[in-house]
Amino acid sequence: MDLIASFRRTLRYSLGRQLPNLHNDRRLRRLKDIHKGRRAFVIGNGPSLKVPDLDRLTNDIAFASNKIYLAFDRTPWRPTYLTCSDSVVAQTVGPNMAALPITKIFGHSTFPYFKRHADITYCNSPSRRTDPKDWDLIKGVSTGHSVLYWDLELAFWMGIREIYAIGVDFSFEVASKATGAKAMGNDVLAAGREVNHFHPDYRKPGELWTMPQLNKQRDEFAFALEKYRSHGGVIYNASRETKLDAWPRVDFESLFK
Structure with a gap:
């Protein structure tokens, strides 16, 4: 049984790497520098995220992920892009995300769970010769250990150099039980x-x-x-509560004065 499960996982990953490349790559090329000169918000789904804050983003580019749709019954706001890079999330709530009328850009590992949905654009999987620091969506990018990191790669590809993060608490309570399984190297x-x-x-x-x-x-x-700064860009943490110290802080309210 373990051999069969291992084979299935390998097959799913291989399918994820062999996307309908020509059509998908055309979509990725059309995204290159599409928002050059604009600012954007990347949205974490932490407890500090307040739904009224989302209403403030109506005129901004916004990247949101996974179950952000749970906020939709309390706000008319919708993200510019919906992202997902986690195959476990895709397997669990894929149909809910696929049904949303929002531009969707997903990681290569999610492809087996969405392959019947032609409206989804996928980021290519990096090959062994791909430099993960290039952030080239055509050559392939790493989804990293957080969908938020991947959102930053997407925004960079689109020409955005001014980023504000909200809802990034960077703190987790873990009362879960280990299953013994792994996905993308994580328990x-x-x-x-x-x-x-x-x-x-x-x-x-x-x-x-x-x-x-x-x-x-x-x-x-x-x-x-570092990547953004080397290209004249900035990333600020505008979360109302956060333990992430990798980015300089900025007050969320000050961004709308």
Whole structure:
């Protein structure tokens, strides 16, 4: 049984790498510098994210991910882009995300769960010869250890050099049980009753998720800041509450004066 499960995982990953490349690459090329000169918000789904704050972003480019749709019954706001880089999330709530009338850009590992949905653009998987520091969506990019890092790569490709992050608490309560499985190198957990997100029912007991590796995330976020700065850009942490110290802080309210 273990051999069969391993084969299936390998097959799913291989399918994710062999995307309908020509059509998909055309979509990626059309995104190059599409928002050059604009600022953008990348949205974490932490407890500090306030739905009224989303209403303030109506005129801004916004990247949001995973179960951000749980806020939609309380706000007319919608993100410019919906992202997902985690195959476990895709397997769990894929149909909910696929049904949303929002421009979707997903990681290569999610392809097996969405391959019937032609409106999704995928980022290519990096090859062994790909430099992960290039951030070239055509050659392939790493999704890192956080969808937020991946959002920064997307924004950079689109020509955005001014980034504000909100809802990035960078703190997790873990009352989950280990399943013994792994996804993308991370331990897969079965959720307990911990609350790590803006919505109390964001993750129900027993739902699978991957253990966040905060040290690796912080290193990636620090590199992202260097990448933006080397191209005249900035990344600010505008979260109302946060333990992330990789980016300079800025007051959220000051961004709308």
